[in-house]
Amino acid sequence: MNASGHHFIADKAFLAFDAAKTGLAVTMRRDDEGLSALEASRLLAAVAADRDRAAFAVLFGFYAPRVKAFLKRSGMTASAAEDVAQETMLIVWKKASYFDPARAGVSTWIFTIARNARVDRLRRDGRPAAIAEAFDPSDQPEPPVLGEEAMIAAEREERVRAALGLLPREQADILKMSFFGEETQSQIASAFGIPLGTVKSRVRLALGRLRQILDDLK
Protein backbone atom coordinates (compact mmCIF):
# COMPACT_ATOMS: atom_id res chain seq x y z
CA MET A 1 0.00 0.00 0.00
CA ASN A 2 2.91 2.32 0.62
CA ALA A 3 3.55 2.56 -3.07
CA SER A 4 0.08 3.94 -3.67
CA GLY A 5 -1.37 7.20 -2.48
CA HIS A 6 -2.71 5.49 0.60
CA HIS A 7 0.32 6.17 2.75
CA PHE A 8 0.13 9.86 2.06
CA ILE A 9 -3.55 9.98 2.84
CA ALA A 10 -3.02 8.15 6.12
CA ASP A 11 -0.29 10.61 7.12
CA LYS A 12 -2.52 13.52 6.36
CA ALA A 13 -5.31 11.95 8.33
CA PHE A 14 -3.12 11.30 11.35
CA LEU A 15 -2.25 14.96 11.32
CA ALA A 16 -5.92 15.83 11.30
CA PHE A 17 -6.72 13.39 14.04
CA ASP A 18 -3.80 14.55 16.15
CA ALA A 19 -4.86 18.14 15.69
CA ALA A 20 -8.29 17.27 16.99
CA LYS A 21 -6.89 15.18 19.84
CA THR A 22 -4.75 18.04 21.00
CA GLY A 23 -7.81 20.15 21.52
CA LEU A 24 -8.10 22.02 18.25
CA ALA A 25 -11.67 22.21 17.11
CA VAL A 26 -12.77 19.72 14.50
CA THR A 27 -13.87 22.62 12.34
CA MET A 28 -10.16 23.18 11.73
CA ARG A 29 -10.79 20.73 8.96
CA ARG A 30 -12.72 23.36 7.09
CA ASP A 31 -9.67 23.91 4.98
CA ASP A 32 -10.53 20.57 3.45
CA GLU A 33 -13.28 22.02 1.24
CA GLY A 34 -11.70 20.27 -1.66
CA LEU A 35 -11.83 16.66 -0.45
CA SER A 36 -12.12 15.12 -3.90
CA ALA A 37 -14.57 12.40 -4.77
CA LEU A 38 -11.74 10.02 -5.51
CA GLU A 39 -9.88 10.79 -2.32
CA ALA A 40 -13.03 10.34 -0.24
CA SER A 41 -13.60 7.06 -2.03
CA ARG A 42 -10.07 5.87 -1.20
CA LEU A 43 -10.44 6.87 2.43
CA LEU A 44 -13.67 4.91 2.68
CA ALA A 45 -12.02 1.90 1.05
CA ALA A 46 -9.26 2.11 3.68
CA VAL A 47 -11.90 2.14 6.42
CA ALA A 48 -13.57 -0.88 4.85
CA ALA A 49 -10.43 -2.92 4.21
CA ASP A 50 -8.18 -1.99 7.13
CA ARG A 51 -10.55 -0.44 9.69
CA ASP A 52 -8.33 2.60 9.17
CA ARG A 53 -9.07 5.03 12.05
CA ALA A 54 -7.05 7.85 10.54
CA ALA A 55 -8.92 7.64 7.26
CA PHE A 56 -12.18 7.67 9.20
CA ALA A 57 -11.06 10.76 11.12
CA VAL A 58 -10.55 12.65 7.86
CA LEU A 59 -13.98 11.62 6.60
CA PHE A 60 -15.47 12.63 9.94
CA GLY A 61 -13.77 16.02 9.81
CA PHE A 62 -15.21 16.74 6.39
CA TYR A 63 -18.65 15.17 6.58
CA ALA A 64 -19.87 15.36 10.19
CA PRO A 65 -20.08 19.20 10.23
CA ARG A 66 -21.88 19.10 6.88
CA VAL A 67 -24.33 16.41 7.95
CA LYS A 68 -25.08 18.47 11.06
CA ALA A 69 -25.66 21.58 8.95
CA PHE A 70 -27.86 19.61 6.57
CA LEU A 71 -29.98 18.22 9.41
CA LYS A 72 -30.37 21.64 10.98
CA ARG A 73 -31.57 22.96 7.65
CA SER A 74 -34.13 20.13 7.71
CA GLY A 75 -35.57 21.56 10.91
CA MET A 76 -33.72 19.61 13.60
CA THR A 77 -32.47 21.30 16.75
CA ALA A 78 -28.70 21.71 17.03
CA SER A 79 -28.39 18.97 19.62
CA ALA A 80 -30.56 16.48 17.71
CA ALA A 81 -28.60 17.30 14.54
CA GLU A 82 -25.32 16.71 16.39
CA ASP A 83 -26.63 13.35 17.66
CA VAL A 84 -27.85 12.19 14.28
CA ALA A 85 -24.63 13.36 12.63
CA GLN A 86 -22.72 11.15 15.09
CA GLU A 87 -25.09 8.26 14.36
CA THR A 88 -24.59 8.82 10.65
CA MET A 89 -20.81 8.67 10.94
CA LEU A 90 -20.97 5.54 13.10
CA ILE A 91 -23.00 3.88 10.34
CA VAL A 92 -20.39 5.07 7.83
CA TRP A 93 -17.81 3.22 9.94
CA LYS A 94 -19.91 0.07 10.28
CA LYS A 95 -21.07 -0.08 6.69
CA ALA A 96 -17.99 1.13 4.86
CA SER A 97 -17.73 -2.22 3.09
CA TYR A 98 -21.23 -1.73 1.66
CA PHE A 99 -20.17 1.37 -0.19
CA ASP A 100 -20.15 0.73 -3.93
CA PRO A 101 -18.19 3.41 -5.75
CA ALA A 102 -19.68 2.27 -9.03
CA ARG A 103 -23.11 3.30 -7.80
CA ALA A 104 -22.63 6.56 -5.96
CA GLY A 105 -20.06 9.03 -4.81
CA VAL A 106 -19.15 9.22 -1.14
CA SER A 107 -21.14 12.42 -0.60
CA THR A 108 -24.24 10.83 -2.08
CA TRP A 109 -23.77 7.65 -0.07
CA ILE A 110 -23.37 9.58 3.17
CA PHE A 111 -26.34 11.73 2.22
CA THR A 112 -28.51 8.59 1.97
CA ILE A 113 -27.28 7.39 5.38
CA ALA A 114 -28.02 10.77 6.96
CA ARG A 115 -31.42 10.83 5.24
CA ASN A 116 -32.31 7.41 6.64
CA ALA A 117 -31.02 8.28 10.11
CA ARG A 118 -33.11 11.44 10.06
CA VAL A 119 -36.21 9.54 8.99
CA ASP A 120 -35.55 7.00 11.75
CA ARG A 121 -35.21 9.73 14.32
CA LEU A 122 -38.41 11.48 13.25
CA ARG A 123 -40.26 8.20 13.43
CA ARG A 124 -38.93 7.41 16.88
CA ASP A 125 -40.16 10.83 17.92
CA GLY A 126 -43.59 9.81 16.76
CA ARG A 127 -43.81 12.03 13.74
CA PRO A 128 -44.85 10.78 10.36
CA ALA A 129 -41.83 10.26 8.16
CA ALA A 130 -40.39 7.90 5.66
CA ILE A 131 -38.97 4.52 6.42
CA ALA A 132 -35.81 3.30 8.07
CA GLU A 133 -32.53 2.22 6.74
CA ALA A 134 -33.58 -1.41 6.84
CA PHE A 135 -35.52 -1.00 3.62
CA ASP A 136 -33.04 0.78 1.46
CA PRO A 137 -32.76 -1.35 -1.68
CA SER A 138 -29.46 0.31 -2.47
CA ASP A 139 -28.16 -1.25 0.71
CA GLN A 140 -26.81 -4.46 -0.76
CA PRO A 141 -23.27 -5.44 0.19
CA GLU A 142 -20.88 -4.94 -2.69
CA PRO A 143 -17.15 -5.51 -2.78
CA PRO A 144 -15.48 -2.12 -2.85
CA VAL A 145 -14.03 -1.45 -6.29
CA LEU A 146 -11.82 1.48 -6.97
CA GLY A 147 -10.51 3.09 -10.09
CA GLU A 148 -12.53 3.32 -13.25
CA GLU A 149 -15.87 2.56 -11.62
CA ALA A 150 -15.37 5.26 -9.07
CA MET A 151 -14.68 7.60 -11.94
CA ILE A 152 -17.91 6.57 -13.62
CA ALA A 153 -19.91 7.33 -10.49
CA ALA A 154 -18.02 10.58 -10.06
CA GLU A 155 -18.92 11.50 -13.64
CA ARG A 156 -22.57 10.77 -12.97
CA GLU A 157 -22.47 13.09 -9.99
CA GLU A 158 -20.77 15.72 -12.12
CA ARG A 159 -23.51 15.30 -14.70
CA VAL A 160 -26.18 15.85 -12.06
CA ARG A 161 -24.31 18.87 -10.77
CA ALA A 162 -24.01 20.26 -14.30
CA ALA A 163 -27.69 19.64 -14.93
CA LEU A 164 -28.63 21.56 -11.79
CA GLY A 165 -26.46 24.38 -13.05
CA LEU A 166 -28.31 24.39 -16.37
CA LEU A 167 -31.74 24.54 -14.77
CA PRO A 168 -33.33 27.95 -14.46
CA ARG A 169 -32.26 29.30 -11.09
CA GLU A 170 -35.72 29.15 -9.52
CA GLN A 171 -36.22 25.52 -10.54
CA ALA A 172 -32.82 24.47 -9.24
CA ASP A 173 -33.51 26.24 -5.95
CA ILE A 174 -36.90 24.57 -5.58
CA LEU A 175 -35.38 21.12 -6.08
CA LYS A 176 -32.51 21.82 -3.72
CA MET A 177 -34.81 23.14 -1.03
CA SER A 178 -37.08 20.12 -1.40
CA PHE A 179 -34.22 18.02 -0.08
CA PHE A 180 -34.54 19.56 3.33
CA GLY A 181 -37.85 17.86 3.97
CA GLU A 182 -41.50 18.54 3.38
CA GLU A 183 -41.73 20.91 6.33
CA THR A 184 -39.85 23.37 4.21
CA GLN A 185 -42.61 23.44 1.59
CA SER A 186 -44.23 26.43 3.26
CA GLN A 187 -40.82 28.08 3.43
CA ILE A 188 -40.40 27.39 -0.26
CA ALA A 189 -43.80 28.94 -0.87
CA SER A 190 -42.91 32.12 0.98
CA ALA A 191 -39.38 32.27 -0.45
CA PHE A 192 -40.78 32.26 -3.98
CA GLY A 193 -43.93 34.19 -3.17
CA ILE A 194 -46.17 31.42 -4.49
CA PRO A 195 -49.16 29.70 -2.90
CA LEU A 196 -48.38 26.49 -0.99
CA GLY A 197 -50.48 24.51 -3.45
CA THR A 198 -48.30 25.69 -6.31
CA VAL A 199 -45.09 24.29 -4.82
CA LYS A 200 -45.94 20.75 -5.88
CA SER A 201 -46.58 21.67 -9.49
CA ARG A 202 -43.38 23.74 -9.55
CA VAL A 203 -41.45 20.73 -8.27
CA ARG A 204 -43.05 18.61 -10.99
CA LEU A 205 -42.09 21.13 -13.67
CA ALA A 206 -38.53 21.38 -12.36
CA LEU A 207 -38.18 17.59 -12.33
CA GLY A 208 -39.41 17.36 -15.91
CA ARG A 209 -36.83 19.90 -17.00
CA LEU A 210 -34.09 18.16 -14.97
CA ARG A 211 -34.93 14.86 -16.66
CA GLN A 212 -34.64 16.47 -20.10
CA ILE A 213 -31.29 17.99 -19.29
CA LEU A 214 -29.93 14.76 -17.73
CA ASP A 215 -31.00 12.80 -20.78
CA ASP A 216 -29.34 15.33 -23.08
CA LEU A 217 -26.12 15.10 -21.08
CA LYS A 218 -25.96 11.31 -21.30
Place this chain on the structure above:
Amino acid sequence: MIKHHPSDETLFRYAAGSLEPGPRIVVAVHVGGCEVCASRIGEFEAVGGSQLHDIEPDELEAGALDRAMAMIEADEAGRRTLAARPGLPRAEVGIRLPEVLDECGIGPWRWIGPGVRWSRVTLPGDDNANVMLLKVRAGRRLPEHTHAGHEYTHVLQGSFSDARGRYGPGDLDEADDDVQHQPIVDKDGECICIAALEGQMKLRGFFGRLIQPLIG
Protein backbone atom coordinates in the same frame (compact mmCIF):
# COMPACT_ATOMS: atom_id res chain seq x y z
CA MET B 1 -40.83 -5.99 -19.33
CA ILE B 2 -41.75 -3.22 -16.90
CA LYS B 3 -44.11 -0.69 -18.48
CA HIS B 4 -45.42 1.32 -15.56
CA HIS B 5 -43.08 3.19 -13.24
CA PRO B 6 -43.51 5.57 -10.32
CA SER B 7 -43.62 9.23 -11.33
CA ASP B 8 -40.44 11.29 -11.19
CA GLU B 9 -42.01 13.23 -8.35
CA THR B 10 -42.44 10.05 -6.32
CA LEU B 11 -38.88 8.90 -7.05
CA PHE B 12 -37.62 12.32 -6.07
CA ARG B 13 -39.52 12.19 -2.77
CA TYR B 14 -38.11 8.70 -2.24
CA ALA B 15 -34.59 10.07 -2.76
CA ALA B 16 -35.21 13.05 -0.51
CA GLY B 17 -36.61 10.83 2.25
CA SER B 18 -39.99 12.55 2.31
CA LEU B 19 -42.15 9.74 0.97
CA GLU B 20 -44.28 8.16 3.70
CA PRO B 21 -43.28 4.73 5.02
CA GLY B 22 -46.09 2.78 3.30
CA PRO B 23 -45.60 4.16 -0.21
CA ARG B 24 -41.84 4.02 0.38
CA ILE B 25 -41.81 0.27 0.89
CA VAL B 26 -43.98 -0.30 -2.20
CA VAL B 27 -41.70 1.92 -4.28
CA ALA B 28 -38.69 0.08 -2.79
CA VAL B 29 -40.15 -3.22 -4.00
CA HIS B 30 -40.49 -1.76 -7.49
CA VAL B 31 -37.03 -0.20 -7.50
CA GLY B 32 -35.48 -3.48 -6.29
CA GLY B 33 -36.44 -4.98 -9.65
CA CYS B 34 -36.24 -1.93 -11.91
CA GLU B 35 -32.85 -0.71 -13.11
CA VAL B 36 -34.41 2.35 -14.75
CA CYS B 37 -35.88 3.65 -11.51
CA ALA B 38 -32.83 2.63 -9.46
CA SER B 39 -30.69 4.73 -11.73
CA ARG B 40 -33.17 7.61 -11.66
CA ILE B 41 -33.17 7.54 -7.85
CA GLY B 42 -29.36 7.45 -7.96
CA GLU B 43 -29.45 10.70 -9.92
CA PHE B 44 -31.86 12.33 -7.51
CA GLU B 45 -29.81 11.14 -4.55
CA ALA B 46 -26.81 12.74 -6.20
CA VAL B 47 -28.71 16.05 -5.97
CA GLY B 48 -28.83 15.42 -2.21
CA GLY B 49 -25.16 14.41 -2.23
CA SER B 50 -24.14 17.64 -3.91
CA GLN B 51 -26.30 19.57 -1.44
CA LEU B 52 -24.47 17.85 1.40
CA HIS B 53 -21.08 18.42 -0.16
CA ASP B 54 -21.68 22.11 -0.83
CA ILE B 55 -23.45 23.11 2.37
CA GLU B 56 -21.71 25.53 4.73
CA PRO B 57 -20.44 23.20 7.48
CA ASP B 58 -21.71 23.72 11.00
CA GLU B 59 -19.57 23.71 14.12
CA LEU B 60 -19.56 20.43 15.99
CA GLU B 61 -19.59 20.37 19.78
CA ALA B 62 -16.18 20.25 21.43
CA GLY B 63 -14.82 16.73 21.59
CA ALA B 64 -17.09 15.45 18.80
CA LEU B 65 -14.31 13.58 17.04
CA ASP B 66 -13.12 12.02 20.30
CA ARG B 67 -16.63 10.80 20.98
CA ALA B 68 -16.88 9.37 17.49
CA MET B 69 -13.53 7.61 17.83
CA ALA B 70 -14.57 6.20 21.22
CA MET B 71 -17.81 4.99 19.66
CA ILE B 72 -16.09 3.16 16.85
CA GLU B 73 -13.63 1.57 19.28
CA ALA B 74 -16.54 0.39 21.38
CA ASP B 75 -18.18 -0.85 18.22
CA GLU B 76 -15.06 -2.74 17.19
CA ALA B 77 -14.87 -4.30 20.63
CA GLY B 78 -18.42 -5.53 20.06
CA ARG B 79 -19.72 -3.67 23.07
CA ARG B 80 -22.06 -1.56 21.05
CA THR B 81 -23.78 -3.98 18.74
CA LEU B 82 -27.22 -2.73 17.86
CA ALA B 83 -29.91 -4.83 19.48
CA ALA B 84 -31.43 -7.07 16.86
CA ARG B 85 -35.01 -6.14 16.17
CA PRO B 86 -37.36 -8.87 17.28
CA GLY B 87 -38.64 -10.48 14.10
CA LEU B 88 -42.21 -9.75 13.11
CA PRO B 89 -44.52 -12.72 12.53
CA ARG B 90 -44.67 -13.86 8.92
CA ALA B 91 -47.48 -15.95 7.57
CA GLU B 92 -46.95 -18.16 4.55
CA VAL B 93 -48.65 -16.42 1.62
CA GLY B 94 -47.74 -18.82 -1.14
CA ILE B 95 -45.35 -16.66 -3.14
CA ARG B 96 -41.75 -15.69 -2.70
CA LEU B 97 -41.75 -12.11 -1.50
CA PRO B 98 -39.06 -9.60 -2.54
CA GLU B 99 -36.09 -9.34 -0.17
CA VAL B 100 -36.95 -5.72 0.56
CA LEU B 101 -39.84 -7.08 2.64
CA ASP B 102 -37.65 -9.43 4.70
CA GLU B 103 -38.03 -7.43 7.89
CA CYS B 104 -41.75 -6.80 7.49
CA GLY B 105 -44.46 -8.73 9.25
CA ILE B 106 -46.81 -10.58 6.92
CA GLY B 107 -50.32 -11.40 8.07
CA PRO B 108 -52.37 -14.41 7.00
CA TRP B 109 -54.66 -14.11 3.99
CA ARG B 110 -58.11 -12.90 4.96
CA TRP B 111 -61.25 -12.95 2.88
CA ILE B 112 -62.75 -9.54 2.13
CA GLY B 113 -65.08 -10.25 -0.72
CA PRO B 114 -65.76 -12.75 -3.48
CA GLY B 115 -62.42 -13.61 -5.02
CA VAL B 116 -60.48 -11.02 -3.01
CA ARG B 117 -58.13 -11.68 -0.08
CA TRP B 118 -55.77 -9.39 1.72
CA SER B 119 -52.85 -9.75 4.09
CA ARG B 120 -51.60 -6.99 6.30
CA VAL B 121 -47.96 -5.96 5.92
CA THR B 122 -46.45 -4.38 9.02
CA LEU B 123 -43.27 -2.33 8.98
CA PRO B 124 -40.83 -2.66 11.87
CA GLY B 125 -41.26 0.24 14.26
CA ASP B 126 -44.23 1.68 12.40
CA ASP B 127 -47.79 0.63 13.19
CA ASN B 128 -49.49 3.30 11.16
CA ALA B 129 -48.48 2.52 7.62
CA ASN B 130 -51.30 1.21 5.46
CA VAL B 131 -49.59 -1.53 3.48
CA MET B 132 -51.20 -4.75 2.31
CA LEU B 133 -50.90 -7.67 -0.01
CA LEU B 134 -53.93 -8.25 -2.20
CA LYS B 135 -54.83 -11.43 -3.99
CA VAL B 136 -57.58 -11.23 -6.57
CA ARG B 137 -59.05 -14.15 -8.51
CA ALA B 138 -58.52 -14.44 -12.26
CA GLY B 139 -61.14 -12.55 -14.24
CA ARG B 140 -62.47 -10.68 -11.21
CA ARG B 141 -63.78 -7.25 -12.08
CA LEU B 142 -63.34 -4.70 -9.34
CA PRO B 143 -66.04 -2.06 -8.83
CA GLU B 144 -65.41 1.28 -10.48
CA HIS B 145 -63.74 3.55 -8.00
CA THR B 146 -61.77 6.70 -7.49
CA HIS B 147 -59.01 7.36 -5.02
CA ALA B 148 -58.72 9.64 -2.04
CA GLY B 149 -55.08 10.57 -2.13
CA HIS B 150 -52.44 8.41 -3.71
CA GLU B 151 -52.60 4.66 -3.86
CA TYR B 152 -49.46 2.78 -4.89
CA THR B 153 -49.95 -0.72 -6.24
CA HIS B 154 -47.09 -2.92 -7.36
CA VAL B 155 -47.84 -6.18 -9.18
CA LEU B 156 -45.98 -9.20 -7.78
CA GLN B 157 -47.72 -11.89 -9.79
CA GLY B 158 -50.37 -12.05 -12.50
CA SER B 159 -51.83 -8.94 -14.08
CA PHE B 160 -54.78 -6.61 -14.24
CA SER B 161 -55.97 -4.19 -16.87
CA ASP B 162 -58.00 -1.04 -16.98
CA ALA B 163 -58.58 1.78 -19.46
CA ARG B 164 -55.03 3.00 -18.92
CA GLY B 165 -53.36 -0.26 -19.86
CA ARG B 166 -52.21 -3.60 -18.59
CA TYR B 167 -50.25 -3.96 -15.37
CA GLY B 168 -48.04 -7.03 -15.05
CA PRO B 169 -45.33 -8.26 -12.70
CA GLY B 170 -42.91 -5.44 -11.85
CA ASP B 171 -45.32 -2.68 -12.83
CA LEU B 172 -46.24 -0.02 -10.34
CA ASP B 173 -49.56 1.75 -10.60
CA GLU B 174 -49.61 5.15 -8.99
CA ALA B 175 -53.20 6.28 -8.87
CA ASP B 176 -54.33 9.61 -7.49
CA ASP B 177 -57.72 11.20 -7.14
CA ASP B 178 -57.80 12.06 -10.84
CA VAL B 179 -57.96 8.41 -11.72
CA GLN B 180 -61.29 6.73 -12.02
CA HIS B 181 -60.93 3.17 -13.08
CA GLN B 182 -62.38 -0.29 -13.09
CA PRO B 183 -59.55 -2.78 -13.05
CA ILE B 184 -60.11 -6.35 -14.24
CA VAL B 185 -57.75 -9.12 -13.28
CA ASP B 186 -56.63 -10.89 -16.43
CA LYS B 187 -58.08 -14.34 -17.11
CA ASP B 188 -54.81 -16.25 -17.10
CA GLY B 189 -54.35 -16.32 -13.35
CA GLU B 190 -54.87 -14.68 -9.99
CA CYS B 191 -53.16 -11.38 -9.36
CA ILE B 192 -51.10 -10.63 -6.25
CA CYS B 193 -50.12 -7.03 -5.51
CA ILE B 194 -48.56 -5.06 -2.72
CA ALA B 195 -50.36 -1.78 -2.17
CA ALA B 196 -50.01 1.23 0.07
CA LEU B 197 -52.14 4.24 0.75
CA GLU B 198 -50.72 7.63 1.39
CA GLY B 199 -51.82 9.54 4.43
CA GLN B 200 -53.88 8.75 7.47
CA MET B 201 -56.99 10.16 5.89
CA LYS B 202 -60.29 8.37 5.88
CA LEU B 203 -59.81 5.77 3.23
CA ARG B 204 -62.25 6.03 0.38
CA GLY B 205 -60.44 4.31 -2.45
CA PHE B 206 -61.53 0.85 -3.44
CA PHE B 207 -58.89 -0.95 -1.43
CA GLY B 208 -59.30 1.56 1.32
CA ARG B 209 -63.04 0.99 1.54
CA LEU B 210 -62.50 -2.73 1.75
CA ILE B 211 -59.79 -2.41 4.35
CA GLN B 212 -61.16 0.41 6.47
CA PRO B 213 -63.47 -1.69 8.68
CA LEU B 214 -60.62 -4.10 9.33
CA ILE B 215 -58.00 -1.63 10.36
CA GLY B 216 -60.41 0.73 12.10
